[in-house]
Amino acid sequence: MDLKWWQDTVIYQVYPRSFKDGNDDGMGDLPGVTERMPYLAALGVNAIWLSPFYTSPQNDAGYDVADYRDIDPRFGTLADFDHMLKTAHDNDIRIIVDVVPNHTSSDHAWFQAALQASPGSRERERYHFHDVDPSDPDTPPNNWQSIFGGRAWSKTDDGKQWYLHLFDSSQPDLNWDNPEVKAEFESILRFWLDRGVDGFRIDVAHGMVKAPGLPDTGGDGSIEMIGTTQAPFFDQDGVHDIYRSWRPIIDEYDGDRIFVAEAWTDSAERRALYLRPDELHQAFNFDLVLADFQAEAFQTAVDTEIANNSGVGAPCTWVLSNHDVQRHVTRYGDGEVGLARAHAATAFLLGLPGVVYVYQGEELGLNEVLDLPADVRQDPTFHRTGGEQIGRDGCRVPLPWENSGPSLGFGDASGWLPQPEGWGEKSVAAQEDDPNSTLNFYRRAIALRHETRAERSGTVSWLPHSKSDVLAFDNGALVSVTNFGSEAVSIADLMEGREIALSTQAVENGNLPGNAAVWLK
Ligand code: BGC
Numbered sequence: 001m002d003l004k005w006w007q008d009t010v011i012y013q014v015y016p017r018s019f020k021d022g023n024d025d026g027m028g029d030l031p032g033v034t035e036r037m038p039y040l041a042a043l044g045v046n047a048i049w050l051s052p053f054y055t056s057p058q059n060d061a062g063y064d065v066a067d068y069r070d071i072d073p074r075f076g077t078l079a080d081f082d083h084m085l086k087t088a089h090d091n092d093i094r095i096i097v098d099v100v101p102n103h104t105s106s107d108h109a110w111f112q113a114a115l116q117a118s119p120g121s122r123e124r125e126r127y128h129f130h131d132v133d134p135s136d137p138d139t140p141p142n143n144w145q146s147i148f149g150g151r152a153w154s155k156t157d158d159g160k161q162w163y164l165h166l167f168d169s170s171q172p173d174l175n176w177d178n179p180e181v182k183a184e185f186e187s188i189l190r191f192w193l194d195r196g197v198d199g200f201r202i203d204v205a206h207g208m209v210k211a212p213g214l215p216d217t218g219g220d221g222s223i224e225m226i227g228t229t230q231a232p233f234f235d236q237d238g239v240h241d242i243y244r245s246w247r248p249i250i251d252e253y254d255g256d257r258i259f260v261a262e263a264w265t266d267s268a269e270r271r272a273l274y275l276r277p278d279e280l281h282q283a284f285n286f287d288l289v290l291a292d293f294q295a296e297a298f299q300t301a302v303d304t305e306i307a308n309n310s311g312v313g314a315p316c317t318w319v320l321s322n323h324d325v326q327r328h329v330t331r332y333g334d335g336e337v338g339l340a341r342a343h344a345a346t347a348f349l350l351g352l353p354g355v356v357y358v359y360q361g362e363e364l365g366l367n368e369v370l371d372l373p374a375d376v377r378q379d380p381t382f383h384r385t386g387g388e389q390i391g392r393d394g395c396r397v398p399l400p401w402e403n404s405g406p407s408l409g410f411g412d413a414s415g416w417l418p419q420p421e422g423w424g425e426k427s428v429a430a431q432e433d434d435p436n437s438t439l440n441f442y443r444r445a446i447a448l449r450h451e452t453r454a455e456r457s458g459t460v461s462w463l464p465h466s467k468s469d470v471l472a473f474d475n476g477a478l479v480s481v482t483n484f485g486s487e488a489v490s491i492a493d494l495m496e497g498r499e500i501a502l503s504t505q506a507v508e509n510g511n512l513p514g515n516a517a518v519w520l521k
Pocket of ligand 1: 060063064100167203206262322323
């Protein structure tokens with residue numbers, strides 16, 4: 001296959017606050033990322049997507065940006081950023097940064113100015129401010145609920161206006177009908193492109209444009225972030241005009257830089273619209289985040305993604321975990337079974353064409369930490385729902401690098417969230433020399449994926465198998481076989497004339513164990 005780098009690649013998500021603490025304040029940072037660049041190079045990833053490190057009060061772990069052109073002191077400085085970027089490039093690793101255009105932090109200079117200004121002012125026009133109806137002061141302009149719980153409207157201190165926030169009340173939504181907002185984000189993109197970044201992950205890429213008149217949504221107005229429900233504030237057609245204006249900007253720069261959309265849509269067809277040739281390069285495909293570990297679900301997800309994305313000439317993407325969802329080891333049942341299934345699912349993904357996203361820590365087989373005490377939880381979802389929704393802290397626990405120490409080598413201080421018992425055994429140090437560790441399995445599988453890049457066909461040909469729990473496909477270079485059931489199955493027919501190139505569990509006498517995958521060559 002003759003492809004651009006971003007059409008067939010492995011991208012690793014760094015969640016900076018939990019990756020590596022370079023200055024021992026309990027919070028990961030950019031110097032920590034720089035320090036561990038050799039680790040990422042050895043893992044074989046081609047690019048890193050960094051969650052936000054911008055100046056922020058951290059009410060939503062940095063997805064509440066107060067200054068889009070600077071680094072939060074907790075994460076370092078612009079000089080630290082430049083050093084990290086250079087180190088990444090020296091290691092042949094590209095850097096994709098997060099851009100958060102749906103909302104700012106309430107600490108952003110624009111929102112602060114808006115609060116100082118009067119209703120109807122230019123400052124308030126940058127956000128969605130609406131008058132409070134004096135005859136009905138407790139009823140907001142519509143029934144929209146915050147994704148994090150509670151209503152999506154809060155009042156200004158003087159009680160005269162409401163402002164919209166689809167997320168926390170400290171994340172006011174920007175008004176994308178305002179040309180000043182558009183111009184500002186074009187300038188922010190250029191700021192980071194000029195600094196040398198290789199692309200952007202667009203946060204809530206389906207959210208900036210709201211339906212005219214801000215009509216009520218159906219039901220009680222609540223909506224899940226991780227879901228596929230249509231709403232008057234998500235996936236409006238007008239959002240595509242924004243991306244058509246962004247694409248020429250990134251195309252002006254050399255080096256094949258890319259946009260990747262976080263776009264939750266109600267169908268794969270709607271998702272593919274973001275990938276038309278004059279819009280974005282990639283969109284996360286969350287179908288496998290929502291799917292059970294089940295053959296039919298995986299096959300449907302693959303067929304749907306390939307059909308829709310090839311229709312617009314865009315690469316497929318494959319995601320099992322990220323900083324917003326429960327880690328897949330836990331989704332698959334935790335313990336030995338959860339881990340075995342996680343390995344099998346990863347082998348399945350790495351045999352597919354397109355782009356595989358790896359969320360930090362999945363290469364260590366980390367589980368979701370379910371029992372964090374309430375007083376350490378930081379996710380606004382937990383607090384805004386009074387603990388009813390547990391939130392996302394459990395997938396954000398700092399990485400274990402060593403067997404021991406106050407935060408298992410994350411830093412020399414305790415981390416911002418406590419690590420559970422037993423994570424020392426999952427640390428990088430503990431796995432480094434064990435050929436059967438999750439870490440070494442990821443390294444082997446990623447290396448093999450790269451080695452077969454030129455040979456792979458760019459699609460999958462399903463091979464028939466008598467057991468419905470088994471999926472087998474040929475990718476042009478390898479035959480990938482995954483057993484989603486719990487009983488061993490014979491794959492002797494598929495092994496005929498082929499050798500095992502990779503397996504997640506030992507294949508003996510032509511039997512593939514349950515919850516296991518193998519690559520044949
Ligand atoms: C990010 C979340 C964040 C939300 C609001 C998302 O989709 O991935 O972590 O809380 O946007 O910015």
